[in-house]
Amino acid sequence: VAAFFFFMIALGVLAFYGIQRASQAGWSPMLFRVMEGITAYIVPGGIIVFVILVLSVLHFNHMFTWMDADVVAHDKLLQNKAGYLNPTFFLIRAAIFLGGWIGYREISRKLSIAQDNSDDNSNFKKNFRFSAAFLVFYLISESIMSWDWIMSVDPHWFSTLFGWYVFASMIVSGITVIAMVTIYLKSKGYLPDVNDSHIHDLAKFMFGFSIFWTYLWFSQFMLIWYANIPEEVTYFVTRIEDYNLPFFGMVALNFIFPVLLLMNSDYKRVNWFVIMTGIVLLAGHYLDIFNMIMPATVGDQWYIGIPELGAILFFAGAFIFWVFRALTHAPLQPTRNPFIEESRHFHY
Numbered sequence: 001v002a003a004f005f006f007f008m009i010a011l012g013v014l015a016f017y018g019i020q021r022a023s024q025a026g027w028s029p030m031l032f033r034v035m036e037g038i039t040a041y042i043v044p045g046g047i048i049v050f051v052i053l054v055l056s057v058l059h060f061n062h063m064f065t066w067m068d069a070d071v072v073a074h075d076k077l078l079q080n081k082a083g084y085l086n087p088t089f090f091l092i093r094a095a096i097f098l099g100g101w102i103g104y105r106e107i108s109r110k111l112s113i114a115q116d117n118s119d120d121n122s123n124f125k126k127n128f129r130f131s132a133a134f135l136v137f138y139l140i141s142e143s144i145m146s147w148d149w150i151m152s153v154d155p156h157w158f159s160t161l162f163g164w165y166v167f168a169s170m171i172v173s174g175i176t177v178i179a180m181v182t183i184y185l186k187s188k189g190y191l192p193d194v195n196d197s198h199i200h201d202l203a204k205f206m207f208g209f210s211i212f213w214t215y216l217w218f219s220q221f222m223l224i225w226y227a228n229i230p231e232e233v234t235y236f237v238t239r240i241e242d243y244n245l246p247f248f249g250m251v252a253l254n255f256i257f258p259v260l261l262l263m264n265s266d267y268k269r270v271n272w273f274v275i276m277t278g279i280v281l282l283a284g285h286y287l288d289i290f291n292m293i294m295p296a297t298v299g300d301q302w303y304i305g306i307p308e309l310g311a312i313l314f315f316a317g318a319f320i321f322w323v324f325r326a327l328t329h330a331p332l333q334p335t336r337n338p339f340i341e342e343s344r345h346f347h348y
Contacts, residue, residue: 012174253284
């Protein structure tokens with residue numbers, strides 16, 4: 001859960017970064033180096049998640065019941081899904097996705113650095129084309145990844161909304177971390193040209209995508225609950241009966257708190273307020289991943305104790321180390337981006 005959560009943050013930032021590049025947004029180039037620093041964690045984070053998946057295939061852990069031949073032999077539904085849910089194809093898909101995400105991150109980062117030393121906009125235009133192509137790949141690969149790595153722990157259940165739901169959790173967590181890292185760097189005297197309007201826009205995205213996540217959560221929950229089809233509704237019955245506090249607590253943290261704290265436009269410009277809201281949001285989306293994985297793997301034998309807190313601290317430490325290490329490898333403000341002046345003078 002912790003390994004995927006921190007990897008998910010970096011992947012969400014990569015998607016947001018790709019959107020900024022492809023849309024040629026004028027407000028955000030001052031934040032590109034922060035985004036590139038955070039996405040550096042995709043390499044170690046992706047490798048760790050891939051190793052966990054390989055260990056699953058080798059039966060060192062038992063998260064995915066469809067990998068157990070004895071279970072499949074007595075389950076007609078899993079036998080019908082064996083063409084897709086089989087260990088070899090599973091790992092091939094994971095390798096393709098990770099290769100594509102890491103490849104785009106490395107190419108875009110090199111083009112971004114090269115643009116600062118270029119006399120023309122050729123690297124900027126290449127980055128635009130790569131970003132547009134990446135977003136197509138990302139939308140497909142992120143959906144399939146969410147089916148493979150998360151939804152298949154419950155191999156009898158499926159939701160056609162699930163890819164979007166995971167994406168919403170991913171991108172709101174990523175934008176939250178961009179805001180928190182930016183505010184921290186600015187408090188230390190870096191990023192002098194980043195102003196309150198940049199923070200305000202990031203907080204608007206935090207607010208907006210929190211509403212988007214709630215819309216998707218409610219759409220999935222309401223339709224399945226109201227239809228009351230046994231093989232579908234069991235997913236939520238399990239979570240409401242055995243995970244009552246983390247299930248509804250997650251909704252409060254991811255919807256009610258952001259609405260109350262970020263509704264007011266002035267509060268989005270108060271740095272400590274954005275940080276406080278960000279901490280609440282990250283806690284809520286960690287619980288979201290917890291609720292996705294735990295019921296199918298440990299049933300009602302769950303708790304949040306030293307192993308869970310230790311894992312969070314371990315991966316948080318690795319994430320912080322890798323991100324801030326990456327931030328030291330290039331100037332924190334781009335210089336030759338065609339939109340850099342628009343971003344520098346970004347005010348309402």
